[in-house]
Amino acid sequence: MGDLQTYITKRKAKDPEFANGFESGYKEFKIGVMLKMAREEAGLTQEQLAEKLNTKKAAISRIENHAEDIKLSTLDKFAQALGKTLEINVA
Numbered sequence: 001m002g003d004l005q006t007y008i009t010k011r012k013a014k015d016p017e018f019a020n021g022f023e024s025g026y027k028e029f030k031i032g033v034m035l036k037m038a039r040e041e042a043g044l045t046q047e048q049l050a051e052k053l054n055t056k057k058a059a060i061s062r063i064e065n066h067a068e069d070i071k072l073s074t075l076d077k078f079a080q081a082l083g084k085t086l087e088i089n090v091a
Helices: 003-014 016-041 046-052 057-065 072-081
Strands: none
Touching (some): 016 072
């Protein structure tokens, strides 16, 4: 285990507030990364996707980099513009 992972593991064990914040932050980051990867797999730039969604490149960038407060309807439109479907699982 690397130094960073060791630190995170120890800090999470000692500090429940950090642990909760870390997990929610990671999930938000992960959503943005997944959206960016899907866009890139579709072969689209942010500008091209923005055109498909009738919005601006800055809006696509904001979605990919700050997905913490994104509506499900926006996620669905994003997926449809990429020729994909949105699936939600509760585990």
